[in-house]
Amino acid sequence: MQNELPECGVARFLVLLEGPWATLIVRELLHGPLRFGQLREALPGISPHTLTSRLRQFEAHALVTRTVYAExxxxxxYELTPLGQQLRTVLDAMAEWALTVPAVADREGAL
Amino acid sequence: MQNELPECGVARFLVLLEGPWATLIVRELLHGPLRFGQLREALPGISPHTLTSRLRQFEAHALVTRTVYAExxxxxxYELTPLGQQLRTVLDAMAEWALTVPAVADREGAL
Structure with missing residues (x-):
């Protein structure tokens, strides 16, 4: 698991949120704490292995806590820590920009 | 090449900037227009195939222009369009957040 982090902030982000699933997991956890099964349901196509490894990486960097209830x-x-919650600004900026980008078909239709 | 874009803004972003190289290419182009060779030099490890396909995807979504000078x-x-330039806010948000996250070793040392 990646311990060292690049100095460059953008490269550092890409290591911390490695791969598209990582960002989508954060998107789901921004709604509130979720169980493993709930995360799998919310992210069709993600493998248990990928979900486990991303959650472990997030825990190692104190972005997510894992709480076991003795039931x-x-x-x-799994729940985002305050540091993890601060990713809301990044995901909001991603969404805001991306929603201004027309699908290629729309753009060609409009030419 | 991916024409249809997801409705969800975050998912849409992850399609438009698919994979870590895409974000790093934008980071370089935010400094100004660059030639293919200059981009390859700035991004050690990127394959010509990946660079070509990402640049084509960016062109298809009007994020980058490709200008041929008859010399x-x-x-x-390759140069970012105004729409591409607006990614600066997203990359700044990524970097700002990521630089607040200590490397695992630093955190363990501080416990």
Whole structure:
């Protein structure tokens, strides 16, 4: 698992949120704490392995906490830490920009 | 090449800037227009194929222009369009957040 982080902020971001699933996991957790199964349901196509490894990476960098509730069966919840919550500004900026970009077909139709 | 874009802004962003190289290419072009070779030099490890396909995707979505100067040999330059330039806010937000995240080692040392 990647411990060293690049000095460049953008490169550092791309290591911390490695791959598209990482950003989508954060998008879901910004709605509130979720269980593993709920995250898998919200992200069709993600493999358990990828979800586990991304969540572990987030925990290692204190972006997510993993809480086990001593119930029967035990309940495990993942939640963004305050540092993780601050990703809201980045994801909002991503969405705001991306929604100004027309799909290629729209643009060609409009020429 | 991906023409249809997801409705969700974050998912749309991840399609438009697919993979880590795409964001790093934008980071370089935010400094100004560059030639293919200059981009390859600035991004050690990127393959010509990946660079070509990302630049084509950017052109298709009007994020980058490709200008051929009728010189001998011909010079080709890639430049962000105004829409592409607006990615500066997203990359700034990425960097600003990522630089607040300590490398795992620093955090463990501080416990």
């Amino acid at each position: 029967v069966p035990p309940r495990v919840e | 001998v040999p011909p010079r080709v330059e």
